[in-house]
Amino acid sequence: MSDSGDIDLYEVLGISQEASPAEVKKAYHKAALSSHPDKVPESEREEAEIRFKAVSQAYEILYDDEKRHLYDTHGMAAFDPSSGAGGGAGPDLDDILAQMFGGGMGGMGGMPGMGGMGGPPKRPRKGKNEEQEYEVTLEELYKGKTTRFASTKNVICETCNGSGGKDKCKPHDCSICGGKGQKQTVHMGGGLLIPSVTTCGNCDGFGKVYKDKEKCKKCKGKRVVEKRKILELYVPRGAREGEKIVLAGEADQSPDQEPGDIIFEIVEKDHPVFRRAGADLQAELHITLAEALTGFNRVVLTHLDGRGISLNVKQPRGKVLRPGQVLKVPGEGMPIKRTDDRGDLFLTVDIEFPEDGWIRDETVVQGIRNVLPGPKPEIQANEVEEVDVEFDADIEEFGAHSDDPRGEGAWEDDDDEMPEGVQCQTQ
Numbered sequence: 001m002s003d004s005g006d007i008d009l010y011e012v013l014g015i016s017q018e019a020s021p022a023e024v025k026k027a028y029h030k031a032a033l034s035s036h037p038d039k040v041p042e043s044e045r046e047e048a049e050i051r052f053k054a055v056s057q058a059y060e061i062l063y064d065d066e067k068r069h070l071y072d073t074h075g076m077a078a079f080d081p082s083s084g085a086g087g088g089a090g091p092d093l094d095d096i097l098a099q100m101f102g103g104g105m106g107g108m109g110g111m112p113g114m115g116g117m118g119g120p121p122k123r124p125r126k127g128k129n130e131e132q133e134y135e136v137t138l139e140e141l142y143k144g145k146t147t148r149f150a151s152t153k154n155v156i157c158e159t160c161n162g163s164g165g166k167d168k169c170k171p172h173d174c175s176i177c178g179g180k181g182q183k184q185t186v187h188m189g190g191g192l193l194i195p196s197v198t199t200c201g202n203c204d205g206f207g208k209v210y211k212d213k214e215k216c217k218k219c220k221g222k223r224v225v226e227k228r229k230i231l232e233l234y235v236p237r238g239a240r241e242g243e244k245i246v247l248a249g250e251a252d253q254s255p256d257q258e259p260g261d262i263i264f265e266i267v268e269k270d271h272p273v274f275r276r277a278g279a280d281l282q283a284e285l286h287i288t289l290a291e292a293l294t295g296f297n298r299v300v301l302t303h304l305d306g307r308g309i310s311l312n313v314k315q316p317r318g319k320v321l322r323p324g325q326v327l328k329v330p331g332e333g334m335p336i337k338r339t340d341d342r343g344d345l346f347l348t349v350d351i352e353f354p355e356d357g358w359i360r361d362e363t364v365v366q367g368i369r370n371v372l373p374g375p376k377p378e379i380q381a382n383e384v385e386e387v388d389v390e391f392d393a394d395i396e397e398f399g400a401h402s403d404d405p406r407g408e409g410a411w412e413d414d415d416d417e418m419p420e421g422v423q424c425q426t427q
């Protein structure tokens with residue numbers, strides 16, 4: 001949608017300029033379904049996504065009388081691209097589909113009514129999706145991962161082609177649901193009787209059953225049989241937490257129904273060394289005090305692909321590293337999907353100071369003192385007092401149990417409870 005000024009919205013939906021709103025809607029449903037990115041091979045997905053957004057945009061404008069009039073008179077120029085009508089942040093595909101086919105109920109009709117359901121049973125157009133979480137390590141997300149796994153699913157019985165009956169046998173209306181495929185039941189909820197509609201278990205929602213001896217021997221009238229299938233799951237390099245990997249049509253099959261998808265949602269396991277944000281990585285750079293002052297040339301960490309990452313900080317005239325200092329290594333972050341680019345690696349300096357009492361020799365102490373820069377000029381005072389010190393105090397103790405908001409502990413509490421302005425007024 002680089003040049004939305006030239007888009008012919010009627011052409012996008014394949015309708016004439018005289019099309020009624022109902023025809024617009026119908027064309028949109030058809031076009032949206034056929035161009036849904038989940039329905040096409042991965043290689044065409046990006047293109048499908050663009051097509052899908054164009055279709056959604058065309059519908060949004062042409063279905064709305066006022067917007068349609070604007071479009072007819074001024075073209076796409078009537079729409080500010082930043083308003084969301086053109087390009088920009090496109091509508092969420094899943095939202096749109098959920099609206100169109102709410103809960104997978106086959107659709108346009110919505111929930112079947114409580115009474116007077118004539119005609120053939122309405123079964124969902126598409127079978128249920130199977131969703132599950134899939135845990136992956138950061139290493140796997142870095143390198144990409146292909147896994148094969150066995151899945152047992154219902155497939156349409158080949159013996160009876162999904163009819164559930166023997167050749168030339170005719171089913172009769174299910175006696176439990178009277179051929180409707182659904183049962184009206186009531187259940188107790190909050191002290192009230194709540195009516196609801198459930199799929200008839202006797203005919204599995206088909207409304208028709210065969211006599212026992214006329215049932216297909218293979219599937220025993222169930223129309224489907226269980227089958228083990230090896231599936232391949234591909235996690236692209238650089239994939240992120242929450243991303244969904246769709247194995248289209250791999251969920252249970254059922255006659256006259258498009259099978260649902262198996263959907264994996266990526267869950268990224270915590271990593272002991274790296275933190276991730278988008279394509280960037282962060283890790284601690286552990287060095288000794290001597291290294292901080294005199295430099296080093298060594299492998300400082302093992303990257304997610306097993307490479308040793310080596311840093312060369314040379315002295316003399318090199319950099320002195322300080323606690324909390326951040327070094328950035330460009331291009332050593334996570335891979336960015338569909339590109340050869342990578343994010344950056346941020347290293348936070350952590351200096352391991354020597355243990356207490358590590359120097360035993362007064363001449364060593366003097367030597368270090370001579371080498372390092374000396375102290376600032378002495379502070380002048382009329383009276384000087386040497387004081388005792390506790391070496392492991394906690395700053396949280398500062399002002400604690402006083403009601404002074406400037407105390408460390410008190411400050412945090414106030415921050416949580418009320419905005420600063422409110423506090424000022426009460427004082």
Ligand SMILES: [Zn+2]
Nearest residue numbers: 157160216219
């Ligand atoms: Zn069968």
Ligand SMILES: [Zn+2]
Nearest residue numbers: 174177200203
């Ligand atoms: Zn039934």
